[in-house]
Amino acid sequence: MKFINKRNIIMALVLLAIAFPFVTQNDYFIHVMTLSFIWMIGVYGLNLLAGYTGYLSLAHAGFFAVGAYSLGLLTVKAQMNFWLAFVLALIITSILGFLVGLIALRTKEHFFAIYTLCVGYILYLVIDKWDSLTEGVRGLIGIPAPANIGPISFETPLSQYYLVLAILLVVILIVYRIVHSLTGRTYIAIRNSEDLAQTIGISTMKNKLEAFVLSTFFAGLSGALYASFIRFIGPDIGNIVITFDLLTYLLIGGIGTLSGPIVGTVLVVWISQQLQFLQDYRMLIFGPILTLLVIFYPRGIAGSIAGWNAKRAEKKLAKAQLDERFSQSTLAAENQVKEG
Amino acid sequence: MFLETKNLSKKFGGLTAVNNVDFTVEKGKINAIIGPNGAGKSTFFNLISGFHPPSSGSIILKGQDVTNMPPNKIAELGIARTFQTTNLFEQSTVLDNVTVGHRLRTKSNLLDAVLRSKRLKREEEQCREKALEVIRFTGLEKVAGKLVGSLTQEEKKRTAFALALATEPEIVFLDEPAAGVNPDETEGLAQLMIKMVDSGITVCLIEHKMQMIMKLADKIMVLNYGEKIAEGTADEIRNDPAVIKAYLGGSASA
Numbered sequence: 001m002k003f004i005n006k007r008n009i010i011m012a013l014v015l016l017a018i019a020f021p022f023v024t025q026n027d028y029f030i031h032v033m034t035l036s037f038i039w040m041i042g043v044y045g046l047n048l049l050a051g052y053t054g055y056l057s058l059a060h061a062g063f064f065a066v067g068a069y070s071l072g073l074l075t076v077k078a079q080m081n082f083w084l085a086f087v088l089a090l091i092i093t094s095i096l097g098f099l100v101g102l103i104a105l106r107t108k109e110h111f112f113a114i115y116t117l118c119v120g121y122i123l124y125l126v127i128d129k130w131d132s133l134t135e136g137v138r139g140l141i142g143i144p145a146p147a148n149i150g151p152i153s154f155e156t157p158l159s160q161y162y163l164v165l166a167i168l169l170v171v172i173l174i175v176y177r178i179v180h181s182l183t184g185r186t187y188i189a190i191r192n193s194e195d196l197a198q199t200i201g202i203s204t205m206k207n208k209l210e211a212f213v214l215s216t217f218f219a220g221l222s223g224a225l226y227a228s229f230i231r232f233i234g235p236d237i238g239n240i241v242i243t244f245d246l247l248t249y250l251l252i253g254g255i256g257t258l259s260g261p262i263v264g265t266v267l268v269v270w271i272s273q274q275l276q277f278l279q280d281y282r283m284l285i286f287g288p289i290l291t292l293l294v295i296f297y298p299r300g301i302a303g304s305i306a307g308w309n310a311k312r313a314e315k316k317l318a319k320a321q322l323d324e325r326f327s328q329s330t331l332a333a334e335n336q337v338k339e340g
Numbered sequence: 341m342f343l344e345t346k347n348l349s350k351k352f353g354g355l356t357a358v359n360n361v362d363f364t365v366e367k368g369k370i371n372a373i374i375g376p377n378g379a380g381k382s383t384f385f386n387l388i389s390g391f392h393p394p395s396s397g398s399i400i401l402k403g404q405d406v407t408n409m410p411p412n413k414i415a416e417l418g419i420a421r422t423f424q425t426t427n428l429f430e431q432s433t434v435l436d437n438v439t440v441g442h443r444l445r446t447k448s449n450l451l452d453a454v455l456r457s458k459r460l461k462r463e464e465e466q467c468r469e470k471a472l473e474v475i476r477f478t479g480l481e482k483v484a485g486k487l488v489g490s491l492t493q494e495e496k497k498r499t500a501f502a503l504a505l506a507t508e509p510e511i512v513f514l515d516e517p518a519a520g521v522n523p524d525e526t527e528g529l530a531q532l533m534i535k536m537v538d539s540g541i542t543v544c545l546i547e548h549k550m551q552m553i554m555k556l557a558d559k560i561m562v563l564n565y566g567e568k569i570a571e572g573t574a575d576e577i578r579n580d581p582a583v584i585k586a587y588l589g590g591s592a593s594a
Contacts, residue, residue: 174454181453181460182467185440192429199389199423200507201415201444210450310487317485 013262017165021158030157036269037164038225041171043249043261045218050247051256052179053211054191055108058243059100059116062123063216065238067093067223069127072140072233082147082228089224090217097216098209105208108194120240128235139234143227160229167225171218176258178214187211191256248286252293254300263302342367342542343388343419343511348397350383350566357383359566360397365511370537371544372553374577375563376586381546382424384563385513389421390414416444420509422500424516430489434480434499435471437488441506442470467506474505477539478532494525501532505541512536514545518552530556554578562586 021030042064050056070092074085100119107115127134134140146154146163154160178184186207189197198204227233236242253264268286275282297304343365350358358380365371373381386392388399390411398407406414429437446467452460475484478498483491488499497517504512517533518526530552533543547553553560554574562570562577564586570577577583 177456178450178453181456182440182443182446182448182464183450183453185436186443188432189429189440189443192431193427195391195411196423196427196429196503198391198411199415199421200441200503201412202440203410203412214450314486314490 014169018162021161027157030161032269032273034157034161034164034229035226036265037161037168038222038229039246039249039269040261040265041168041225042219042222043246043253043265044171044175045215045222046246046250047255047257047261048175048178048187048218049211049215051250051260052184052191053187053208054194055105055208055212056113056247057104057116057212057215058113058240058247059104059120059123060215060219060246061240061242062120062238063093063097063219064223064226064242064246065127065233065235066096066123067220068227068233068237069134069140069223070220071224071227072143073133075144076140076142082144083149086146086224086228090220093220093223094213094217097213097220101209101212101216105205105212117240120238120243124235124238124240127238134235137235139232140227141232143231143233145231146228164225164229167221171221172258172262179258183207183210248290250300251290252300254302254304254306257300257302257306260300260302264300267301342402344400345388346398346400348384348387348399349395350380350387350392351395356566358387358394358563361563361566361568363561363568363571365542365544366559367542368537368540369542369558370533370556371542372557372560373544373546373563374548374550374553374560378565379563380566381563382515383566385421385515385546388414389419389513412444415507415509418508418510419513420504420507420511421513422497422504422515422517424519428488428496428499428503431487433485433487434475434491434495434502435468435484437499438471438474438502438506439467441474441503442467442508444507445470470506470508471502474502477505477535478502479528494521494528497521497529498532501536505536509541511542511544514543516546516548518547518549526552 020033024030042060046057046060067089070089071085074080074088075082078085080088100116104112104115104119128136130136145160148154152159154163179187186197186202189200189202190204190207194204223237226237249264249268250261251264252268253262254260272282272286275285278285293300299307345361345363348358348361348363349356361384363373363384373384375381383392387394390406390409390413393408398405400406401414401417401419404417406417409417446463448457448460448463451457472484475481478501480495480498480502483495488496491499501512501514501517504514514533518529521529526549533545533556537543545553545557554577557574560570560572560574560577561568562580562583564582569582569586570580572580
């Protein structure tokens with residue numbers, strides 16, 4: 001019986017996340033952690049598409065901003081009930097994702113990346129320039145915090161931390177279930193070889209579109225949470241820089257792994273907090289690290305660890321088989337000797 | 341008439357890769373397509389499996405016109421294929437590779453996945469059962485837990501067969517199944533094809549290894565420059581002057 005197994009590690013991490021605010025007692029740390037959780041949700045969306053289905057979308061920040069602005073506009077300008085606006089924001093982002101996906105998914109590989117890069121930039125431009133709707137560069141101010149659910153209010157940073165944590169855990173559960181189902185296998189088959197996937201009867205367009213809409217849904221969720229947490233949004237949240245931030249988290253943590261988004265986001269966000277004094281020169285540190293990581297550990301931290309484990313298990317198996325065969329052949333040899 | 345092509349042609353720009361080919365695949369037999377390099381064999385496969393739309397002509401499966409159907413629909417109708425390059429998922433195990441092959445016979449969707457529905461669990465079990473069945477059929481039990489990337493070329497070919505079989509096909513198209521495999525292993529693969537036919541699956545293959553084809557195939561079609569130059573049993577093909585000319589050059593006499 002091993003004490004350090006997957007289930008115990010997950011339980012420990014969840015407990016750690018729940019205990020975190022009491023351990024630190026520091027509002028700033030709680031703020032940073034809440035923000036990390038929000039990014040993680042977006043990174044999970046990116047991971048489903050780029051990591052599991054093999055389509056790198058660079059429009060992710062655009063959809064993040066669509067989710068954030070949908071919530072902001074519906075609550076601030078339309079004065080709508082918070083949770084209704086929240087659900088609508090997710091629906092709007094998903095519908096937009098569906099429409100974009102219909103066209104974008106006709107392209108592949110780097111063409112897809114370039115196309116979605118343009119879509120992301122157009123989304124940013126629309127938000128930035130459509131003054132009468134979005135207030136342009138002035139941004140949207142006074143977005144309400146999440147409304148009460150029954151007796152629970154979300155006005156304090158602590159309650160918001162737990163709200164975001166709860167949503168993140170649900171997101172992880174959903175992604176876990178998708179990845180470990182026939183649907184997940186289907187996405188992975190498309191990532192590995194689209195031709196082969198089609199040959200074995202998979203409707204690639206339908207599945208790719210599904211993964212794309214899912215990824216935009218999570219981007220929208222992440223954006224809507226961001227808007228209600230920060231309470232102020234500007235067009236910059238749709239900027240391409242945000243897409244690359246999310247992609248960095250994913251690459252460092254491990255693209256196409258379940259724990260990658262958590263590992264990468266926590267690590268990068270905390271390291272950049274620690275290096276705040278360096279301002280933009282932080283990138284001088286992150287750039288080389290990322291480059292080295294992609295060269296030597298293309299599957300990121302979580303992916304490399306999983307890879308080592310898989311290799312070790314395989315070696316163990318091969319050794320066991322070899323031992324078995326060896327003992328059989330010596331037995332056979334002994335028999336021959338006896339017979340001879 | 342099981343599967344039939346009528347006047348099937350494919351032009352890539354000015355190049356006619358397949359030119360007016362009439363071909364019938366006979367049920368329950370091993371059908372082979374041979375021809376020199378660049379004769380259009382793989383293109384012919386790509387037309388039948390729906391990867392390229394034909395420029396003209398039609399493909400008829402069991403009386404149903406399947407011309408211009410997308411590959412996944414064609415797979416659902418019971419046509420499976422393997423690729424010349426072993427086009428497998430190298431980073432996952434043989435079992436995982438083959439399991440997804442049965443996906444087309446299942447119905448569970450995203451909602452089933454999120455809710456972990458009974459249907460999903462049942463269908464996952466069904467896919468696993470099918471995978472184990474075809475792994476046993478192709479003789480891969482010993483390596484079922486290995487990563488495909490670490491298999492020998494022959495084992496990879498067998499995995500590709502297993503994946504094709506997991507779709508429950510009625511007819512399997514094999515594109516150079518014995519390429520890059522040594523003579524002993526070639527014999528093993530030939531046995532596997534015979535086993536497939538014995539279990540009621542029709543086989544159609546492209547191959548360069550003449551000895552193997554002549555021994556194995558019930559019916560052979562020869563393509564040259566995209567055109568059918570001969571069709572018949574191994575003996576008929578061996579003595580066909582057009583075939584000899586295509587393979588050995590104009591003045592050869594056999």
